[in-house]
Amino acid sequence: MASIAIQDVRKSYGPLEVIHGVSLDIDDGEFVILVGPSGCGKSTLLRMIAGLENISEGQVAVNGSVINHLPPRARDIAMVFQSYALYPHMTVSKNMGFSLKLAGVPKREIDEKVLSAAEVLDLKHLLDRKPGQLSGGQRQRVAMGRAIVRNPKLFLFDEPLSNLDAKLRVQMRSEIKELHQQLSTTTVYVTHDQVEAMTMADRIVVMNSGHIEQTGTPMELYDKPLTRFVASFIGSPA
Numbered sequence: 001m002a003s004i005a006i007q008d009v010r011k012s013y014g015p016l017e018v019i020h021g022v023s024l025d026i027d028d029g030e031f032v033i034l035v036g037p038s039g040c041g042k043s044t045l046l047r048m049i050a051g052l053e054n055i056s057e058g059q060v061a062v063n064g065s066v067i068n069h070l071p072p073r074a075r076d077i078a079m080v081f082q083s084y085a086l087y088p089h090m091t092v093s094k095n096m097g098f099s100l101k102l103a104g105v106p107k108r109e110i111d112e113k114v115l116s117a118a119e120v121l122d123l124k125h126l127l128d129r130k131p132g133q134l135s136g137g138q139r140q141r142v143a144m145g146r147a148i149v150r151n152p153k154l155f156l157f158d159e160p161l162s163n164l165d166a167k168l169r170v171q172m173r174s175e176i177k178e179l180h181q182q183l184s185t186t187t188v189y190v191t192h193d194q195v196e197a198m199t200m201a202d203r204i205v206v207m208n209s210g211h212i213e214q215t216g217t218p219m220e221l222y223d224k225p226l227t228r229f230v231a232s233f234i235g236s237p238a
């Protein structure tokens with residue numbers, strides 16, 4: 001269970017500020033999508049929440065506690081990237097259990113958690129395969145399985161579907177939403193694809209050049225875009 005409070009967060013690389021004072025509150029269980037053109041700062045914001053980038057100014061709190069200085073491992077957050085980065089020499093089962101093994105979880109418990117995640121993701125029949133023997137969609141499910149077994153407070157997705165073909169992308173959208181309905185884990189999902197944002201989000205955050213342009217439900221953004229940028233971005237084809 002996690003609510004997130006992002007307060008006036010800024011990020012600079014050397015003299016260049018790329019995130020200009022972003023504030024955003026995310027409720028427990030919400031599925032929030034950050035959307036915006038390439039280079040607008042989506043990944044940077046996500047990576048700061050995950051602890052993979054330090055925060056130059058401002059703060060991020062989870063359930064009321066500031067996490068700025070916690071290392072990634074201590075944040076209880078799982079991140080799924082577009083490149084699945086599975087271990088090629090390990091079976092699906094080992095891939096899914098590896099982070100638990102590193103954390104010293106007993107084998108019996110790892111097996112239970114892997115099995116229950118495999119059930120949720122329809123991977124039970126593939127547990128003994130290696131990543132090279134899987135389709136793109138199956139690999140993406142294994143990547144999600146690795147995140148789920150840790151039972152994290154928060155899921156972060158960075159363009160998880162952009163390497164998949166169009167048909168599979170549409171299928172995986174509904175699988176990710178079903179997963180969210182089952183687990184109710186607070187989720188921040190990054191995409192540059194407006195259609196993905198409009199069809200998947202409880203709430204959309206439209207970013208542009210390092211700031212938030214508008215936040216609202218898909219209907220709110222569609223009906224009442226506050227800026228020309230939002231209107232043209234939401235209205236343009238993917």
Ligand code: ADP
Nearest residue numbers: 013018036037038039040041042043044045190
């Ligand atoms: P998005 O994910 O929306 O495409 P990013 O968060 O990756 O955007 O990048 C935001 C801005 O920060 C871009 O201008 C990018 O060039 C810059 N940037 C990202 N990472 C670095 C880095 N490690 N060093 C310098 N600039 C970076």
Ligand code: MG
Nearest residue numbers: 042043044158
């Ligand atoms: Mg990115």
